Amino acid sequence: MNNNPVEQARHSIHHVHELIHRVFTNADGAGEAAIAPLMDVFAEDFSMVTTAAAVVDRAQVEQLFKGAVGARPGLTIAISDLHTIWHEGPTVALRYKETHRQDGRETSRVSIALLRVHHHSIRWLYLHETPLAQENPA
Template sequence: MPDNAIARAERSIHHVHELIHLMFTRPPGQTQAVLGGLMAVFAEDFSMVGTAGKVLERPQVEQLFRTAAGTRAGLAISVDQVRVVWQAGAHVAVRYQETHRWNGQQTQRWSLAIVECTATGVIWHCLHETPQAEPTAATTTKHDGILPGP
């Protein structure tokens, strides 16, 4: 199961973002089935920390998607640098980079998802997003921006 869990968790990252893309780009009247499929992957106690640092519980996440349905025609979402950073049996923590391109602007974030690979599917328990900032002279040091410079 462990290697299978890793592969399933990685596939789920891509699948969920395909559904998110459809939610944002399809007309609102065409998103109900997509929303059902998307919310089905989130555990009843799912929560996330968004890029603004606010904690959202599952009902708030669902409302966010309902409100945003169809509001970003032309949005492109890409996911790369997918890497399993922890695993305990069927539970897997996956870190990935997510890039959004819309209206001539690009934003990037690092995300960490904790998922459980069950017999019936992959269930997301937690998601934490951290926005990526462009490196500046003040933050880029010999420590690669991880620690403050001397």
């Protein structure tokens, strides 16, 4: 893997969303097994602001994923407009657009993730999601 912290952080954005997709769809029967590697990327003191403006901690995020295994069959998740907005030492802040498509509906959010890269270990410290207006009403 690349030693550049920004490139490692950018890769992590895609990797984490692949794991989230696996949890939500359970398409290959490995949704539950994806939870442990997914949670491994979140720092112990990780927190996030959801699209509903709720502040949740790591334990709450884990419970959300455990309750969501296979809950969204047919879901696709696309990551676009990925930009580095800040980088200092091992810490990188990235902004990206996340688009969910399912059953003819599309929803998007813009997120800012704060990640710490140490060698080949990446920890998500913080995530803030902002919903965008529905782009493709059903």
